[in-house]
Amino acid sequence: DQQVKQNSPSLSVQEGRISILNCDYTNSMFDYFLWYKKYPAEGPTFLISISSIKDKNEDGRFTVFLNKSAKHLSLHIVPSQPGDSAVYFCAASAAGGTSYGKLTFGQGTILTVHP
Amino acid sequence: DGGITQSPKYLFRKEGQNVTLSCEQNLNHDAMYWYRQDPGQGLRLIYYSQIVNDFQKGDIAEGYSVSREKKESFPLTVTSAQKNPTAFYLCASSGQVRGEAFFGQGTRLTVV
Numbered sequence: 342d343q344q345v346k347q348n349s350p351s352l353s354v355q356e357g358r359i360s361i362l363n364c365d366y367t368n369s370m371f372d373y374f375l376w377y378k379k380y381p382a383e384g385p386t387f388l389i390s391i392s393s394i395k396d397k398n399e400d401g402r403f404t405v406f407l408n409k410s411a412k413h414l415s416l417h418i419v420p421s422q423p424g425d426s427a428v429y430f431c432a433a434s435a436a437g438g439t440s441y442g443k444l445t446f447g448q449g450t451i452l453t454v455h456p
Numbered sequence: 457d458g459g460i461t462q463s464p465k466y467l468f469r470k471e472g473q474n475v476t477l478s479c480e481q482n483l484n485h486d487a488m489y490w491y492r493q494d495p496g497q498g499l500r501l502i503y504y505s506q507i508v509n510d511f512q513k514g515d516i517a518e519g520y521s522v523s524r525e526k527k528e529s530f531p532l533t534v535t536s537a538q539k540n541p542t543a544f545y546l547c548a549s550s551g552q553v554r555g556e557a558f559f560g561q562g563t564r565l566t567v568v
Contacts, residue, residue, distance in 0.1 A: 345498070373554060384460075384546050384559035385499070392554075430498060434554075440506055442489045442550030442557030443514075446498030 344368045345433050347447035355455055360418040362450050364431030367412065371433035375444065376405060376416045379428045388429075389416070421454045428452075458483050462547050462560035468568050469534070469541065477532045477563045479547035486552065488530035492516065493544040493562075502545075505530055534565060542567045 346365045354360045362376075372393040377385035391398040391405045391414065398405050404417045418425055428451050432444040460481045469475045481488065487506050491499040501514030505524040519538025524530055530549075534541045544564050550557040 347498075350496070375556060377559075382544070382562065382564065384462075384548075384561045386559070387556035390556065432499075438506075439552065440487050440489075440504055440550070441554050442487055442548045443501065443504055444499075444557060446491075446500070448496065448498045 343448075344371075345431055345445050345447040347429075347431055347450050349450050350448070351451040351453070353453045353455065354421050356423055357420045360416075360421045360425065360452055360454065362416040362418075362429050362431075362452065364414045364416075364447050365412060366414075366433050366445075368433070368435065368445070369412075370435040370437075371445070372436045373434040373441075374405070374407060374414050375432045375434070376403075377430045377432060378425075379430060379449070381428075385430060418452075421452075423454045423456050426452055426454050460547055460549055460558055460560035462545075462563050464563060465561065467563055467565045469565060471567060472536045474533055474535050475565065477534070477545055477547075477565070479530045479532065479560060480528055481530075481547075481549045481558075481560075482528060483549055483551065483558060484527075485549035485558075486527070487550045488524070489548040489550070489557065490514075490520070490522065490530070490532045491546045491548065493546060499546060502532065541565055 379385040431447040490502040505511035
């Protein structure tokens, strides 16, 4: 039962263009969402997050949009750079408790940005 | 520098052996976690601990054991009961405020 899904295993974009990575979730208890970036053989690094009380959060080139009614979120990277090439994981956290690192992850999307 | 240190980076295990993966953090975080990553899959939670001397099973705890004797340390033992232990193991920690979880650099375990 995949509660967080990233249906696109890979995405290829040209440098300078927009990258849009998508994520869907099924658990209504999720109220906090995060995006992580990961290089091979390294740990994930945090990119950006959004609480369910918001529908948009922006940090530099990265913007996350949340559509609660559709249980869908997306990460926009503008402009895309070759250094953005990595695996991107969507993750979700449920309300309650203080185990904020107890996350449910999607399968990941491999982003390749071509010069 | 504050962070999470996992060791070793690479580990080889013979079938039937137990191995222990180390995780240490100096972020003063109360909660610590172990995740496993398999090729083409997301991270799956093995065990987590909210406070010292307490821990809970995650989604895939079978064949694993943990201890939390110190706030800074959360070692994971992969026992011989784990049928498919070859994977990339990640340790993480989180603080009191809702936000990101911090991850270590990972340990790649291979059964030979």
